[in-house]
Amino acid sequence: MTSTTPEVLRETTLLRFATAGSVDDGKSTLVGRLLHDSKSVLTDQLEAVQRVSASRGQDTPDLALLTDGLRAEREQGITIDVAYRYFATPRRRFILADTPGHVQYTRNMVTGASTAELTVILVDARNGVVEQTRRHAAIAALLRVPHAVLAVNKMDLVGYQESVFAAIAEQFTAYATELGVPEVTAIPISALVGDNVVEPSAHMDWYGGPTVLEHLETVPVSHDLAHCHARLPVQYVIRPQTAEHPDYRGYAGQIAAGTFRVGDPVTVLPSGRTTRVSGIDLLGEPVEAAWTPQSVTLLLEDDIDVSRGDLVVPTQDAPATTQDVEATVCHVADQPLTVGHRVLLKHGTRTVKAIVKDIPARLTLDDLSLHPHPGRLVANDIGRVKIRTAEPLPADSYADSRRTGSFILIDPGDGTTLTAGMVGESFAAPEPVADAGDDDGWDF
CATH class of the missing domain: 2.40.30.10 (Translation factors)
Structure with a gap:
């Protein structure tokens, strides 16, 4: 499609990004540091954080409290739900999704990253690339998030050694490249101290790249309407x-x-x-x-x-219309998704009846291996599905459009969101089995 849209309209001052990482890698502290050092925290918010921190016997404000807003999160010292924060600098506006690190909250990371143009994946410099790091990189790749930042945190606890950072960056970049992540920027930081978050670190003169905020302010965000x-x-x-x-x-x-x-x-x-x-x-x-x-x-x-x-x-x-949808999905509900499951499929503003005809594979994110024909997907599973809809759908491939190439599956009984899907997205799957039939009025 050709376009004569003026070039100025193709630029945006808004960046949507998400943070991800293992438990205790410091995501909430990094977000709090970004908000604090970029002067995006209201005075009363900072005073409340200082009071709570002092009551816990801490000498300095616990900046993680700026994002861990649920009572259960504050009590456990973990992030449970996706915390959205809005802040701005003179160069760009930001919508930030701080996602949980626990394996059982993988579905929350999918929610937070689904609209992101960039993902910040944190790694504890003492632990390096771990299972959850690979899991989050795989999800970012499946969701086609165009930019990834590897933030190697807690560099102060490893003596700011360049060799530690270089080894972690090399390992992660190789893994992300294998997944198809188009761009990785590695930054050594200490969120607690503030090294390379907003201000350059005085302890790592061997690093000549941008700080986290500088990269967020300058990374190109493509909204090229001509394409x-x-x-x-x-x-x-x-x-x-x-x-x-x-x-x-x-x-x-x-x-x-x-x-x-x-x-x-x-x-x-x-x-x-x-x-x-x-x-x-x-x-x-x-x-x-x-x-x-x-x-x-x-x-x-x-x-x-x-x-x-x-x-x-x-x-x-015009995209082709079809009643047979093949997609990669992340199951987000506690109740399993099974072959023969009757669902509602919501695509854009259209909702139609549908049946899950086959689940050809479940992806093991730890090593990217496939479990063929599992028959069901449980909470946090990512897998391939084949769905038959009652009415034709004009669905784009997710690779072409993250908006019109995505959908959700809904329980018709209580309206619960079951699954988030990406049309056409695939990984190497085994040969499909025969479609599962159904005797009632939902067998289209």
Whole structure:
């Protein structure tokens, strides 16, 4: 798809990033240090942290308390849920997801990293690359997070030795490259002391790279609209029926990818009907073009049937519709996902009935080996699934679009989110078994 969008519109001042690492590697302390040293902490917040730290007999403020907000987290000294923090520097705005380190909270890391453009993976310099480090690197690779930072923490506890840092960086980079992580930047830090977090370290003159904050401020974040296929999931049909606009019919939603312009030929999926964009309303005003992630109302030349859940796409870039979805998924619910499981599949603004027809493989993240045809996925498992939907879905490959190439599976009984899926993403899987049938009305 060609684009004439001005270059300035392709840049963003917002970076979404996530932190990950093993228990006690210092993720929350690093986040607290970033907030504190970048002066993004309110005075009353810092005073509260100082009071709690003093009551525990600590001489200095425990900056991890700035992110560990749940009572259970503070009492146990661990991170349980994803903690989102918003801060800004003169160069860029940030949305940060501080994710848990425990193996049983792997699903939380998937949630936090699913929208991230960068992942900061912490390693304790004393322990090096461990099982959970490899697990988090594999998840970042599966989620196609474009940038990875290896933060080798607690360098003060190993005497700031360059050889320790170099060995860990080499081992991790080799593993991440094998996974297909496109870019790794290794930084030696001490989150507790503040070395190379916001300010350069005076103890590691052998390191000439950026600090963590400097890298976060300068890493290129690609939102090149010229390489995105435009997608608008319809959220609402607007029919004001006023005397001023008696025939107004608009289709409102947030643009998931790309750019729409007045005059563009578009197709509405899954019906396949074609028309042209006759107008675009943004914040109540007509505009000639709109792009992701703006929320707009599209006006179409022809009076065709469009409703919530439909997808408006450029005619020349329309994805194929299918009722057979193959995907890599991370199971997030406590109840297992099994072959023959009846579910609801939510893709964009569209929700359809579906059946899990096969689970060809479960991925062992520790060594990237495959367990063929496990028959079920339990909480935190990552595996391959084949799903049959009751209605055709216009799903992009996750490799092409993280927004329109993803979906969730929902329990139709109680609305629980079961699984997060990535269409088309795959790892080497064994030969599939025959589809599992079902005798009731869900066997499509």
